[in-house]
Amino acid sequence: MSKGVTSRKENYSQWYNELVVKADLADNSAVRGCMVIKPYGYAIWEKMRDRLDRMFKDTGHVNAYFPLFIPKSFFSREASHVEGFAKECAVVTHYRLKNSPDGKDIVVDSDAKLEEELIVRPTSETIIWNTYKDWIQSYRDLPLLINQWANVVRWEMRTRLFLRTAEFLWQEGHTAHATQAEAMEETVRMIHVYADFVEKYMGVPVIEGVKTANERFAGALETYCIETMMQDGKALQAGTSHFLGQNFAKAFDVKFATREGTLDYVWATSWGVSTRLMGALVMAHSDDKGLVLPPKLAPIHVVIVPIYQKTEQLSALREKILPLKKELEANGLTVKFDDRDTVKPGFKFAEHELKGIPVRMVVGPRDLENGTVEIARRDTFEKNVYPLHEAVNTTVRLMDDIQDNLYRRALAFRNANTFQTDSYDEFKEILDRGGFIMAHWDGTSETEDRIKEDTKATIRCIPLDAPEESGKCILTGKPSARRVLFARAY
RNA sequence: CGGGGCGUAGCGCAGUCCGGUUAGCGUGUCUGCUUUGGGAGCAGAAGGUCGCAGGUUCGAAUCCUGCCGCCCCGACCA
Numbered sequence: 250m251s252k253g254v255t256s257r258k259e260n261y262s263q264w265y266n267e268l269v270v271k272a273d274l275a276d277n278s279a280v281r282g283c284m285v286i287k288p289y290g291y292a293i294w295e296k297m298r299d300r301l302d303r304m305f306k307d308t309g310h311v312n313a314y315f316p317l318f319i320p321k322s323f324f325s326r327e328a329s330h331v332e333g334f335a336k337e338c339a340v341v342t343h344y345r346l347k348n349s350p351d352g353k354d355i356v357v358d359s360d361a362k363l364e365e366e367l368i369v370r371p372t373s374e375t376i377i378w379n380t381y382k383d384w385i386q387s388y389r390d391l392p393l394l395i396n397q398w399a400n401v402v403r404w405e406m407r408t409r410l411f412l413r414t415a416e417f418l419w420q421e422g423h424t425a426h427a428t429q430a431e432a433m434e435e436t437v438r439m440i441h442v443y444a445d446f447v448e449k450y451m452g453v454p455v456i457e458g459v460k461t462a463n464e465r466f467a468g469a470l471e472t473y474c475i476e477t478m479m480q481d482g483k484a485l486q487a488g489t490s491h492f493l494g495q496n497f498a499k500a501f502d503v504k505f506a507t508r509e510g511t512l513d514y515v516w517a518t519s520w521g522v523s524t525r526l527m528g529a530l531v532m533a534h535s536d537d538k539g540l541v542l543p544p545k546l547a548p549i550h551v552v553i554v555p556i557y558q559k560t561e562q563l564s565a566l567r568e569k570i571l572p573l574k575k576e577l578e579a580n581g582l583t584v585k586f587d588d589r590d591t592v593k594p595g596f597k598f599a600e601h602e603l604k605g606i607p608v609r610m611v612v613g614p615r616d617l618e619n620g621t622v623e624i625a626r627r628d629t630f631e632k633n634v635y636p637l638h639e640a641v642n643t644t645v646r647l648m649d650d651i652q653d654n655l656y657r658r659a660l661a662f663r664n665a666n667t668f669q670t671d672s673y674d675e676f677k678e679i680l681d682r683g684g685f686i687m688a689h690w691d692g693t694s695e696t697e698d699r700i701k702e703d704t705k706a707t708i709r710c711i712p713l714d715a716p717e718e719s720g721k722c723i724l725t726g727k728p729s730a731r732r733v734l735f736a737r738a739y
Numbered sequence: 740c741g742g743g744g745c746g747u748a749g750c751g752c753a754g755u756c757c758g759g760u761u762a763g764c765g766u767g768u769c770u771g772c773u774u775u776g777g778g779a780g781c782a783g784a785a786g787g788u789c790g791c792a793g794g795u796u797c798g799a800a801u802c803c804u805g806c807c808g809c810c811c812c813g814a815c816c817a
Contacts, residue, residue: 406813406816407811407813413816413817521817593774594775594778
């Protein structure tokens with residue numbers, strides 16, 4: 250990115266941190282572990298959010314909003330759920346402050362202690378299922394397909410911008426169904442929606458799969474996930490969709506009258522993606538010059554930089570550029586005309602690259618003379634001079650090219666860094682280099698734990714498309730029916 | 740909660756071991772002139788409770804004691 254800073258290959262983590270801050274996506278805040286999402290970063294998140302929201306609506310869901318605070322007692326209703334989240338909850342115990350005796354400070358008023366503590370939601374299953382109890386009586390009330398856009402808090406020990414923050418923005422879908430099959434269908438449908446979004450809009454290839462018992466969501470019977478590879482070969486879980494069975498219905502006593510007149514517990518799913526997707530987007534495509542954004546999520550598609558010496562020249566350029574800008578906009582592109590006279594062109598080029606703007610146009614005196622414009626693409630740095638009348642078509646075409654190229658490039662990288670092995674020694678070597686490993690596993694949590702302790706690698710998922718193949722567990726040599734995906738993960 | 744490190748200008752740092760001019764460097768900011776097809780150059784200016792409190796000393800950013808804050812590694816994790 251900017252001169253003299255960490256390169257991607259030198260120190261991937263540091264490169265990422267610097268990039269997020271320098272590209273104006275986010276900053277650390279005064280509150281430990283929390284993040285300020287800056288306007289540019291938020292604009293990208295809004296693009297993601299709007300597209301996902303459309304996809305949810307297209308699959309029959311509606312939005313609603315549930316409270317931030319969850320009574321502590323709700324939490325303990327579902328045993329494995331509380332166990333999974335208890336260690337990272339923010340808890341509200343009081344509702345009032347008062348002046349300290351010496352009047353110099355504000356202190357918690359110990360008289361204002363809550364009878365029951367409130368948990369700041371780390372996820373909303375409990376408060377939502379407590380509500381669903383009132384909403385669902387009959388099979389006619391089902392399915393209930395609701396999504397909420399919200400913030401949640403998980404008091405993590407160690408945080409990283411976008412990838413793991415104490416508070417993060419996300420959406421969580423919570424659905425209720427009359428049958429197990431329907432709920433299962435919904436679970437799979439939504440993981441496909443996520444996969445679709447991440448591949449087609451973010452340009453990041455995913456592996457769809459199911460989690461092992463160790464990695465499963467607290468309270469779920471089955472967790473589906475999409476796993477992505479970052480440029481250091483580590484895995485990032487980009488989204489999850491959970492089949493919750495009747496666990497939450499039983500915990501919150503949500504029964505419905507069936508078509509046959511009997512009473513049954515409803516079947517549930519939940520699914521979510523978060524601002525972590527921003528981290529995935531940055532880590533998957535960016536380079537040492539900065540961010541590389543897929544056109545479908547870029548807040549600005551094209552930046553036009555004028556080259557001039559005197560202000561008269563600028564007005565001549567403006568006459569050419571403004572109609573061009575208008576025409577690009579008529580083709581659905583967002584265009585920025587960077588006519589700042591406070592910085593030099595070279596500075597602008599570097600800045601726009603840092604921010605990942607897909608296409609840059611340069612128009613100067615030379616172009617005025619020749620009726621041309623220079624067009625450069627961010628992903629490959631290729632630049633060419635085109636006749637002015639071809640500028641719009643070229644740019645529109647470039648948007649598709651860049652979008653495709655980013656996906657293809659990421660896919661090629663993932664393929665080049667995905668390995669099959671049956672040797673535990675080689676398994677460890679590959680992990681140290683970075684990459685995904687397809688290997689046999691005996692199906693036990695004990696083996697998975699031992700491998701994790703030994704190598705820091707976890708089973709990211711059992712890929713949905715993993716073919717049956719009998720083999721021997723990489724660690725224990727016990728029989729295995731298919732290979733599973735191992736990697737170190739964020 | 741265990742192990743390590745750091746706190747000096749908006750930001751990044753040197754100076755601390757071995758106390759001694761007016762506390763310095765880079766960058767950023769401001770002013771002026773020259774520049775403008777890849778992160779400009781020169782000249783000038785502004786900017787500091789050296790984390791806080793106490794102690795030792797003729798004298799403390801530097802030594803001693805206590806406190807506060809932050810970062811990194813581990814446990815946790817979308």
